[in-house]
Amino acid sequence: MxxxxxxxxxxxxxxxxxxxxxxxxxxxxxxxxxxxxxxxCTSCWRASHTKDAEAKAAWVEAKRAEELAEAEAWSAQYRMPPLEGTDRLIPWGIRCRHRLMTAAYTVLVVEGEVGEAEWERIEDAARTITRAGWWVDQRDADPEDLPELLEAATETDRPTENPYV
Incomplete structure (x- = not known):
């Protein structure tokens, strides 16, 4: 059988x-x-995961809106210039700049040995970076590295990415 x-x-x-x-x-x-x-069963599994996915997407959207509002308020308070980029990249860049700058302030000034005068020079350098993509690219950077990253980004005699141009 x-x-x-x-x-x-x-x-x-x-x-x-x-x-x-x-x-x-x-x-x-x-x-x-x-x-x-x-x-x-497959139908019930799909239904429960669709609800979970929708709830998670709504939560993420609300969290991002909250973070963006906080980052925009911070940007206005510290006179950070508007960022340039696509409509989707700008809010992400604003949030990344806020996170990196506030974390760097904590590490360098509050917990570290950088004085307020030197921090103001760091802030001034950060104000010159208006490309949202740069801030997004630095989102995983160590906050202690911010001064060096800003220095590298603001060098005027940097070679172009394509040496044949």
Whole structure:
């Protein structure tokens, strides 16, 4: 007698579904059927994950809006210039600049040995960087490296990326 190929699965969600398990080796069908029974059916699984994804997307959107509002208020308070870039890149750049600058202030001034006068020079250098993409590119940088990064970005005699231009 052949091992059955169509199995009736009573899923954890309460639905009963006939599943074709012929694509599995005969000796693994029973174990797979038990495993399926411990889970929701495909329809219920998709429905629950769609809700979760929508809720997460809404939460992320609200969190980004909150961070952007905080970053824009900080930018206005410290006279940071508007950033240039695409409509999608500018808000991201503003948030990245805010995070990096505030973290650098904490590390260098509050916890470190940089004085307020030197910090103002760092802020002045940061004001010259108006390309949102630069700030996004530095989003994972160590805050202690900010002065060096700003110095590298503001050098006037930098070679072009393409030496043949």
């Amino acid at each position: 052949a091992v059955k190929k169509i199995w009736t699965i009573d899923h954890a969600c309460g639905h009963r579904v006939d599943r074709d398990l012929s694509n599995r080796p005969a000796d693994r069908r029973a174990g797979y059927a038990r495993w399926l029974a411990e889970r929701d």
